[in-house]
Amino acid sequence: MKKIFYTTSVLLLLLTACTSDDPNFNDNQDRSYDVAAETLLANAQRELADQSTTPDVNLNPFRFYVQYLASTQYPEESRYNVVTRNISNNLWNNLYRDVLGNLESAKEVIVADEALDEATRANELAIIEIIEVYTFQLLVDTFGDIPYSEALNPLNVLPKYDDDATIYPALITRLDAALTDLDEGAGTFTSGDILLGGDVAGWRLFGNSLKVKLGINLADVNPGLAQSTIESAVADGVILTNDQNVTFNYAPTAPIYNPIYAQLVASNRNDYVASETIVNRMNDLSDPRRTVYFQERGGEYVGGVNGGSNDYFEFSAPGVLFEAPDLPGVLFEATEVNFYLAEAAARGYSVGGTAEEYYEAAITASFDFWGVDGVEAYLAQPEVAYATADGDWKQKIGIQEWIALFNRPFEGWNEWRRLDVPSLEPATGAVAAADGAVPVRLTYAINEQTVNNTNWQAASTAIGGNRLSTHIFWDVE
Template sequence: MKKIFSILTISSLAILTGCVNGDEDFNNNKSQPYEVPAELVFANAQKELMDQMETPSVNLNVFRFFQHYLATTIYRNDARFNFTGTRKVPDNMWLALYTDVLGNLNESKKVIATEVKPTAMSQIAWEKQQANKLAIINLLEVYTYQILVDSFGNVPYSEAAKPETIVLPKYDDAKTIYENLITRINSALSTLDSGYGSFESGDNIYNGDVGEWIVFANSLKLKIGINLADVNPTLAKQTVESAYTGGVLLTNAENALFKYDSTSPNFNRLYAEVIASNRNDFVAEEGIVNVMNDLNDPRRPFYFTDVSGAYVGGTVGLSNGYGSNSHIGESLLAPNKPGKLFDAAEVNFYLAEAAARGYSVGNTAEQYYQTAIERSMQQWGVSAADITTYLANPDVVFSTANWKMKIGQQAWIAMFNRGFESWNFYRRLDYPVLTAPNAIPAADGKVPTRLTYPINEQTVNGANWNSASSAIGGDKLTTKVFWDIN
């Protein structure tokens, strides 16, 4: 078996460094283990993916600033969307997803290919189990590539993760990648067989439950389909309706949760960056706080701490006083609080949008909208009486304004701790209306619509970077990804 360097693979690192080494002993470090089980590599890929999406680190994940969820007390450059200085946020996110996630997923597939059937297992059970494993890995690859496309636009895809033969991968057209991602999900769905097992260990999301991964696959298909609604209505409708028919995630019991624990380094990343690090860098932002105050939203004590009985937010892009503003709520800071890759509120909002667009998804837009809000509040332990009162608020009632505004605002509130998913809702629906008065000139006074490509790509993979930048209309924070046409 090819030796791996710690958990991260040498081959995946080469994707970004552009370096290869012909020395036969280059990957023969006797101080490293020769055999790492596929389950361990797969578990690490899951954790790296969840950490990237969950962390509030200004070096890695800045989407909470985009969405007016958090403001800073110091280090305000990141909250002004200056990501190319000393922190190089796009470089860090690119590296995390291509190397730590896709690199490990690719390595786990290689290890699976070398596994030997146990004597006591039948051939058919063995083949089905291994096929289920590979299909699940492919689903997490699809999930990761969608994040990359939605963040940057055109990205390396067909030539990515092939460092033995392609050192400087080309960038593929984002629309073409999306279409292929749908094909890959359909392939995984045709392979997954809930009558057989998959990972006996290492799956920290669904514990190897193939039936749950089928629901995950359809929910991912729904998510990708709805993003295509404005740019390719025919494919969007077909994809969304197919996903719904296949069975999507509708209840909190089905949520795709990554299980953190209470010990370092495996605790929740919010806890790691706030409590364990003893940092006072973040306060709640006035945009989300003021809207929730106006709606008397019962999720406020879960999202925020109070200041003398009131919820107060700072201003994104400015330095804000820690003591005079609300902070991240204690319920979000438990060391073992699970991370979310999908939840029922998110999926029900997608279905509300699909129904509003005229797709056949079983219920009305209003029904899914209300269910989405209910699922969000139920996750936080809001009482049934408070949920009923909130849904009766004229400013919440679905029929009192256009559907894009209603779904956009309520999804924004529900996605408080999921900045990237919220950013997608915002770019697709253009609601809520968010401003960026303290943004750097490169953002043109607006919330960014994409991340710029990594500086490292410009210097190492310059020809392909230049081609991709021209193809998308310029490597700028204000360039829109292909599906964001409004």
């Protein structure tokens, strides 16, 4: 089956391309129309992992926004310039075209495959649904209102934008249906599922953990749905330990090595140093994870200025571990889920444990994931212990969650926007378009303004302006 590209601009170009009266004009004998669902699934998972993992400033500037990394000789993206490199276009196209487009094509192949029994077909379609929901959430959380209900119809080249607040409940409904369809006793993918190897039980944990993530994002705007979503997910089982993490296992050699390695090593460039914001905080806490996150400079951990042109050899570079070509890319992990549940417990939800228990489990899982000792002593520090750390539950959880999500830029940015912890000052030299603040969304893809202008304009008006400072619906403070 032909791979379909769903990005509106690409479709419009295809529909307005040159034509010919020759009936064989479009019959390219060198291409393959028959692509296995497993291949399409693997391609989608690879693209999703790459987009979520890479520090490439053309694709993923969020480590700058949440002040995990600072730039060296090319500071524009750390100053929130998203236009020069068309960052929004790149991210938009990668998720719509390369992830969702491949997944939709895989669905078509599975539906048309007469050799599949119905239970296997249901499992495979449910797995794809879970990844699609994950991807749509990334898009909503990045842009706000997005094409959703009409987005994946190849016959509609100008899809409308849906209200972001209405997309979340629809995603939860889809997840519930997919989880209902999963059958651990039935067949599933025997290849192509790079994330979980066709492990249906693992996909159930992934799907329920994604429900928790959706629910916790709704907590300040739709608390009833948030609570019911989270409690039902926990009752059915979520990711709580590192052996249940959902990771993309990169290869030690090209072309499938980790994109962090591509930027730190293979590029022969020195574009990133640690941000002073996170280094100073971790120094204050004597956090043992510094030995993994960063390299010492002169026997110390020293962070660069956010938005500055920092000397690579003066400030701490990212840790040596991140130079490994086969470092796994993480899409869901125990640290993340335990922090969500700590917050849920603090809000009074019934999730099988207390806020303190999940808080400590989250930090412990982070230490274990990075292979760092000393978690007991760390948790015993008055500045870290849940009972004595500064602030309310948002402050306690938010600071530790921000530190633990160091290599999860999308999630770190989400949690900073939602909890407003830590307090971040905008980068030095921030562009005027940032309105004097750290960005809380990306502006829409420029291609959408050109090709899908009427719907783009309606969406821009609906969200309160297509600006970096416009809040996503769940970001209420």
